[in-house]
Amino acid sequence: MTAMRLRFTKAALSDLPHPDKGRVAYTDDDVRHLKLFVTPTLKAFYYERRILGRLKVVKLGDFPHDMTIAQARDRARYMSVEYTAGRDPMRQRQDKRHELTLTELMDDYLDGYAKLQTKTWREEQSRFKRHIQPTLGSIRISELTTADVARMHSKLGSKHQREANRCRSLIKRLYNHAERMELAVGRDPTKNVKPFKELSRDRYLDGEELKRFFDALDNAPISDDMRDFFALLLWTGQRRGNVQAMHWSHVTLADKTWSIPGVDSKNDQPLTVYLCDPAVEILTKRQQSKRGGYVFPSRKGSKSPHMTEPKKSWSHVTRLMGSPDLRMHDLRRTFGSWQAACGFSLHVIGKSLGHKDIAATAIYARLGLDPVRRAVDTAAAAMLAVKG
Numbered sequence: 001m002t003a004m005r006l007r008f009t010k011a012a013l014s015d016l017p018h019p020d021k022g023r024v025a026y027t028d029d030d031v032r033h034l035k036l037f038v039t040p041t042l043k044a045f046y047y048e049r050r051i052l053g054r055l056k057v058v059k060l061g062d063f064p065h066d067m068t069i070a071q072a073r074d075r076a077r078y079m080s081v082e083y084t085a086g087r088d089p090m091r092q093r094q095d096k097r098h099e100l101t102l103t104e105l106m107d108d109y110l111d112g113y114a115k116l117q118t119k120t121w122r123e124e125q126s127r128f129k130r131h132i133q134p135t136l137g138s139i140r141i142s143e144l145t146t147a148d149v150a151r152m153h154s155k156l157g158s159k160h161q162r163e164a165n166r167c168r169s170l171i172k173r174l175y176n177h178a179e180r181m182e183l184a185v186g187r188d189p190t191k192n193v194k195p196f197k198e199l200s201r202d203r204y205l206d207g208e209e210l211k212r213f214f215d216a217l218d219n220a221p222i223s224d225d226m227r228d229f230f231a232l233l234l235w236t237g238q239r240r241g242n243v244q245a246m247h248w249s250h251v252t253l254a255d256k257t258w259s260i261p262g263v264d265s266k267n268d269q270p271l272t273v274y275l276c277d278p279a280v281e282i283l284t285k286r287q288q289s290k291r292g293g294y295v296f297p298s299r300k301g302s303k304s305p306h307m308t309e310p311k312k313s314w315s316h317v318t319r320l321m322g323s324p325d326l327r328m329h330d331l332r333r334t335f336g337s338w339q340a341a342c343g344f345s346l347h348v349i350g351k352s353l354g355h356k357d358i359a360a361t362a363i364y365a366r367l368g369l370d371p372v373r374r375a376v377d378t379a380a381a382a383m384l385a386v387k388g
Contacts, residue, residue, distance in 0.1 A: 003026055003027040003035055004024075004025070004026050004027070005026070006027070006029065006036075007028070007029040007030065008026075008028045008069045008073075009069070010064070010068075010069060013069070016036075016038055017038075018040050019038065019039070021040060023037050023039045024038045026038070031076045031077060032080065033048055033049045033076055033080060034072060034073060035047070042062055044059060044060075044061065044062045045059070045060040045061055045062075045063055045075075046059050046060060047060055047075070047079050049079075049083065056083075058079070060072050060075050060076070070147060071148070074145045074147045074148070078145070099141060099142060100140065100141055100178075101137060101138050101139060101141070102133075102136050102140075102144060103133055103137035103138065105177070105183065106125075106133075106174060108177070108181070108183070109173070109174050112177075119241075127166060127167060127170060128170060131152070131163065132152065132171065135148075135151075135152055136149070141175070141178055141183065141184050141187065142184060146189045146191070146192050146193060148189065149168065149171060150192075153168050153195075165196055168193055168195055172190040175189070203325070203326070203330045203333065204330055204333045204336075204337040205326075205331075207386045210383060211386050212321040212322065213234075213317070213323075213326075215320075215321070216318075217230060217317060219320065220316045220317045220320050222316050222317065225307070226313040226314075228282050228286060229307065229310060230310070230313075230314070230317060230331070231278070231282055232279060233331040233332065234334060234383075235276055235279040235335070235380065236275065236335070237331075237332050237335030237336060237352060238273060242260055243296070244296060244306055244310075245306050246295040247294055248287070248295060249293065251275075253275075253283060253284060253287070256276075256280055256373075257272055257274060258272075258275055259271070259273075273352075274376050275376075276376045276377055276379075277380065278380055278384065283295065294307075310328070335379065338379040338383055339352065339376070339379040341379075341382070342378045342379050352376055
């Protein structure tokens, strides 16, 4: 059957008419051996090539529902390489019928490694379900190509470059896990996918915006729990996850300290947080009506024992203050920036925020908490002055 040559584009293939009977064949101008067969009811990609004098015709997938043009080209190129090397990719595919898909690899990674070794597995699980699984989850791990990852990375990066980079890194970790567990050898489809260049975020609240934050916190349509939570993010300068999981057994109001165990710290080191007066005031009020062991217990019916998702309330605050780009983590940066503005050293600021720095650790051991107390109290006083 003679095939007409055609540059495969989505518009061109969509416009091809269906014959009344039989089939019409088209050959892609870009990739050798890639065909499109058009019948009265469907359009399908095929790989067609003579191997040792025998014609091989292999269906790749229906257009456009099963396979895109880019996927068909990737598959055709792969098959050409395999056949040229003397291997039969179809036999290999049959041998791999029990091979894990990317979603199954993610499950193995979570259960066999991440849940046991990392504190961020829930975040990774959510990221995979939202951005990776819909397009790549059903692909077997030996068949995921660099082009597949690059398309996902580029599409997501058109709106969220940082999140696209995190997805690329997650896929890389999955393939490292697969190699470590001998599920796949020498496979890293992210290797030639260049991450987007990210600028370090230096967003913090200056005096005028800090005043708007205080006003919005007082007037936003949110619960008192959320109001206290966002205020403690600011007044402690600690990470969101740690404040969410703050436990009364770790808080000593008489000493104005909060001890974060190493198992809960991002740096795996125990951290003593000095509590400024506004933080102590909030915690004292909450202690009088505390429910259970957590400072911010979860709502009834939640699987978690403490607060887990404050994003909806946060959006009310940022919209009211007119700063939709503000992130909760920027409050931590604000606390450190105001300490710096008050003239305190980076070492002292790092101590108050729990930064891990080998060179500064020895200095912190000699400093103790007194300079940190002065830094925290001075910055808090300056910030309260803005509130008026």
